[in-house]
Amino acid sequence: MRPIRKDMGWCDDPDSGLYNRPIVAPFRQSHEKLWRADHLYDIVIVLDYNIMPRRKRRGSAIFLHCARPGFAPTEGCVALAADDFRRLLPRLSQRTVLTIR
Template sequence: MRRIAKTASEKHGTIVVRRAPAKKSRAILQFGTLRIPAAIGRSGTTALKREGDGATPIASMRVLHGFWRGDRMLGLTTALPMQRIRSGMLWCDAPESPSYNQLVRTPFKASHEEMRRSDGLYDVCLVLDWNITSRRRNRGSAIFFHLIRPGYEPTAGCVAVKARDMMRLLPLLRRGSRLRVA
């Protein structure tokens, strides 16, 4: 019997995110046999993502790299390239800025998000390739895979899970892994 080469998704893994039936901002994340509850955008999912719409884009997105709070999260195990979050790190969410949907540093006047958050959402934050390698104004920014608020509160368009679930997934992820919102 001839062995068929594994596809990229089999080699590197694909996380599949499907909306939960009861609430548009809740989802079930599946990676292999692992099934994890998650939160998604307050507006549910959309195929026509726009800046500020509160929806999670329906797409297959590469996991590019990540950030973590070294003062809060110790002992991360992952093959993904990870950068420690430092004071002054921001993410530009201003469509009119040449730095739109990119990491920037203080001082920065255009609209942005703090990466070093006090609420812990970005203690582990994976950057998804939504509107990054091919950026277009107003198509959405800062679409991350990050930690969740208590009670599975909706996100602004990201995918979020509990810290213990993120720690279970991190060792399984590497360059080439994908997150597919169905």
């Protein structure tokens, strides 16, 4: 666990050697900014999707994060209401396995 900083991002450029990996901004290639004004990533868990092994163009920056108002769709992530997320956090450990169906 670590707090999000303004210089944190996640590379979503499939032509980068850092595809689907955390990066430090500024970063030339395409990336998702983790510090957001809308607070969707105030709590974020990196899901084990296309992590090991990484496959280009198979998806990146797939997170469990806070939901938009009205649960508007994400771009492939899983989103929870912030209050539900806060209730889940104390039950998690490094050994926890989340199954998303």
